[in-house]
Amino acid sequence: KNQVEQSPQSLIILEGKNCTLQCNYTVSPFSNLRWYKQDTGRGPVSLTIMTFSENTKSNRRYTATLDADTKQSSLHITASQLSDSASYICVVSSLTGGGNKLTFGTGTQLKVEL
């Protein structure tokens, strides 16, 4: 069964600090991995999308890494801001006979405090 596990479930950090969120997956065959940011009361917004051959991808203060061998990804947030408070969702796409299937993690709830 395809699964995406995220850790930690929740995290509180002080403004200006860095943090790293983890995503482990057992999805096969792998097509790509995405990180989304979901603000409270809003829909998820894409941060990065990484294919099998990409190890690192950055988007402003967000840096995602992918290790396809160990089936792990991380999202590193640098110099956190209050506006980074949100749920961060890891999504893995797999190729099936019927097309692409997305498996969503349950998210890491990040709170950035003063």
Next chain:
Amino acid sequence: DAGITQSPRHKVTETGTPVTLRCHQTENHRYMYWYRQDPGHGLRLIHYSYGVKDTDKGEVSDGYSVSRSKTEDFLLTLESATSSQTSVYFCAISDRGANYGYTFGSGTRLTVV
């Protein structure tokens, strides 16, 4: 969420009543999806559409139906609402399909009492 609008944003309904949620897009994207989001679960696919009048079931389709008579509109109907269908429903659009990026709507919070 420019280009994709969900309505209503909030709804409370009684058990056993039919409910229709609407997703409207102005991006002319071919693919449209309905997901539900519940605590402790990742987003789960209910139904999707790959063109006008072309729809298919997702992993949690029981109790739901969809229609797409125009490119821009994708309707989700709960035929007889149950308390287990209390959830936040998200519509998503894509121009190239599930393997590429999605744009999500802002969601509809549905409460069935």
